[in-house]
Amino acid sequence: MTTETYRAVQVTALGQFEPVERNVTPPPPGEVRIRVEACGVCHSDVITVLGLFPHITYPRVPGHEVVGKIDALGDGVSAWSIGERVGVGFLGGPDFDCVSCRRGDFVNCLHQEVTGVTTDGGYSEVMFASASGLVAIPDELAPQDAAPLVCAGVTTYNALRNSPARSGDLVAIQGIGGLGHLGIQFARAMGMRVAVIERGGDKKELALRLGHAGVQRTAERSSDGRSAAPRTRRRSVCPNDTGRGALSHALGHGSVAHKSC
Numbered sequence: 001m002t003t004e005t006y007r008a009v010q011v012t013a014l015g016q017f018e019p020v021e022r023n024v025t026p027p028p029p030g031e032v033r034i035r036v037e038a039c040g041v042c043h044s045d046v047i048t049v050l051g052l053f054p055h056i057t058y059p060r061v062p063g064h065e066v067v068g069k070i071d072a073l074g075d076g077v078s079a080w081s082i083g084e085r086v087g088v089g090f091l092g093g094p095d096f097d098c099v100s101c102r103r104g105d106f107v108n109c110l111h112q113e114v115t116g117v118t119t120d121g122g123y124s125e126v127m128f129a130s131a132s133g134l135v136a137i138p139d140e141l142a143p144q145d146a147a148p149l150v151c152a153g154v155t156t157y158n159a160l161r162n163s164p165a166r167s168g169d170l171v172a173i174q175g176i177g178g179l180g181h182l183g184i185q186f187a188r189a190m191g192m193r194v195a196v197i198e199r200g201g202d203k204k205e206l207a208l209r210l211g212h213a214g215v216q217r218t219a220e221r222s223s224d225g226r227s228a229a230p231r232t233r234r235r236s237v238c239p240n241d242t243g244r245g246a247l248s249h250a251l252g253h254g255s256v257a258h259k260s261c
């Protein structure tokens, strides 16, 4: 035990945030202690803030798009070293012991913690995470770029990877938010052509910059909040590759690889 402290932001009750200072403690067995470098803000953080999962106990620190460096190892942790750069996503790590794990279905582990929901997450200078839930993050990837990849990134990447679409195919991405803007870049890096479907034109410039091949504007909202008929329907070809850089770089280096699997 040390008297050193770290700062965190915790949810104390539904909709209530509180900055706190906690003592730095050793990691429990099977876990590592991480000095957090960046934590993305995901819409799913609302699960903790508004109590949308059963049996959440408060106070709880949200945040499940975490990148940082390991600075202490709990007993029994041998696959990771102090100083390694790691990411922690929504799923806190399988136990490798339950029926699902023994069938190789680690995502549906019966005893898996949910980062920032059932355990404290990354809205903090220090967090603790199960060694089985860590992914390796290369040093050349900036923490703020890497953090969203461990939730929004893996979600869109796996959706594309497991879809029937292949290089040269046209894929449609609906909505250019935290996930969609990554989906465009993954699809382009995979050699797919991308059509963006969005409401209104607010994200058009971003979509063009990331490298989509077409615009399909859906109904816009009128002033009374109801959907109105589309004003324009446009389709264009824009072989803009500028958005490929960061993610093809990441993919090329295997940045979000499960070290434990």
Ligand SMILES: [Zn+2]
Residues within 6 Å of the ligand: 042, 043, 044, 045, 064, 090, 151, 152
């Ligand atoms: Zn998320």
Ligand SMILES: [Zn+2]
Residues within 6 Å of the ligand: 094, 095, 096, 097, 098, 099, 100, 101, 102, 108, 109, 110, 111, 112
């Ligand atoms: Zn399991």
